[in-house]
Amino acid sequence: MRLATFNVENMFDRAKALNGANWEEGKPALEAHKELNALFEKARYSAADKARMLSLFEKHGLLKTDDSPLLLLRKIRGQLIKRPRVGDAEIVATGRKSWVGWVELKTEPVNETATLNTARVLGEINADVQAVIEAEDRTTLRLFNQQLLPEVDAKPFQHVMLVDGNDDRGIDVGLMTRPKFPIVSIRSHVDDTDASGTIFSRDCAEYEISLPGGKRLWVMVNHLKSKGYGSQASNDAKRKRQAKRIRTLYDAHLAEGDTLVAVVGDLNEIPDNDPLTPLLRQNSTLIDISSHPKYESGGREGTHGNCGPSAKLDYILLSPDLYASVTAAGVERRGMWGGVNGTLWEHFPEVSNADEAASDHAALWVDLDL
Incomplete structure (x- = not known):
């Protein structure tokens, strides 16, 4: 898958x-x-x-x-x-x-061509289980799936789910899956709190996916606090609180016997910085897919903007059993513009300027033999 x-x-x-x-x-x-x-x-x-x-x-x-x-x-x-x-x-x-x-x-309204290019990215990836970040709401995601994917000759997903999170700007996290991978349960964490208050800026939505053969895959979809506004210290502290909570939830899955767990999404931070320490260090067993020998980076470390090392914001983190099942992995940048003149990498012919780009983010994918 x-x-x-x-x-x-x-x-x-x-x-x-x-x-x-x-x-x-x-x-x-x-x-x-x-x-x-x-x-x-x-x-x-x-x-x-x-x-x-x-x-x-x-x-x-x-x-x-x-x-x-x-x-x-x-x-x-x-x-x-x-x-x-x-x-x-x-x-x-x-x-x-x-x-x-x-x-x-x-x-x-988002540029119409940009919306179609978003559909092209999803069509080219052709995932079985697709996490989406910054989707407006479930109705919008469902209509996009039903109406826009066929416009670019891509297959719509069978299952589409999104629970509104804590951000009222219409930037929620959701999941779409194919017929063989139904969503059997959802856990929302919009009300999770700690000593400093509400933890998640959007949500840490946990989706339980039924796999052929009776196994279960847990996908934890995240969009951590942005660096866009507010002080750096405050933003860093918020992201670290969120990372700590994700780590707690992840460890709880392992303790319950769930060995197939993925933490995915836009974490808004580079790997070496302190906010991601709970997920990538401190005896964490989560492994970044970009470290896998079969991961194809396209010659760039990052996933946002010009995709330099300081722009690695998007992640697929896998539990050890999932990481052991990886057969291929990569990054899809053709929906991005790529620099001032769009010359940093190949993009879709339909992306003729920055306004027509599907996103400022690349998409990440991994193939798993389960």
Whole structure:
């Protein structure tokens, strides 16, 4: 069977703030989105809270309107802000119970050609068990599977599953499998907490796959905290907390007698850095597929951007029994653009510029003799 993972960077709609062309403006908008929604949840709004809301509204175009280029203020009940024709705007809500609403990120359609190229990547890999990162929701993933894969002469998957995670930007993790590899159970970890609070930025979704012959494969699909916004120290600490929890879950499988376990996805970190220590060191038995002698790297270590050594963000980590069953493995970069001029590697003819790329990430795959 073939197991694969691919960060699809959304299929039909993506938050404008997440698009590379808007990143200088997008990064502060993402931070404001998070901070404002946290402020809104307070039971009582202090004078300092109200002042901070107004400051963020002014900075991001929401002081005079609910609709700005990257953010949208949703008000369902009650009143948050008063905007008089003459004079200054003011926050009139006293706390969370006095109004219902939030700030959301505005979305825009993904380039149609890019969406088809995403389908081409999945078609070329032709996995039996395919993890997807940054999919909007199960409905979108199901429609993509049914409608877009046939457009590029690729076979749709029989089983499509995604559980919404903790990120409200529509970047969830999911799994698609072929008829011989049904999903028989799912474990979500969106509510897992430790002393510092909620652990997973999205989820660590555990999928139990039935294999021919009665065996079970566990695939743990992950998308760890990004480096995109927030302080480096805070982001690193968050990723390490997530890696620790994944390691605990993985070790629990081994203790229960589950020997076929894979941890896959976008871990947003390079192997040698501290956040991945729980998964790759500290007596971990997980083994990175890129270390296998049959892994074909295409001459580059990384999986993101220009795919240099500092851009290895995507992983397939295997338990010892799975690693022992590897017959082939590799990386699929043809859906990526590849450098400023698209000359760093061969890409699909349909990828004629960066906007048409399927993703900024490569896909990884491994063939297993089970």
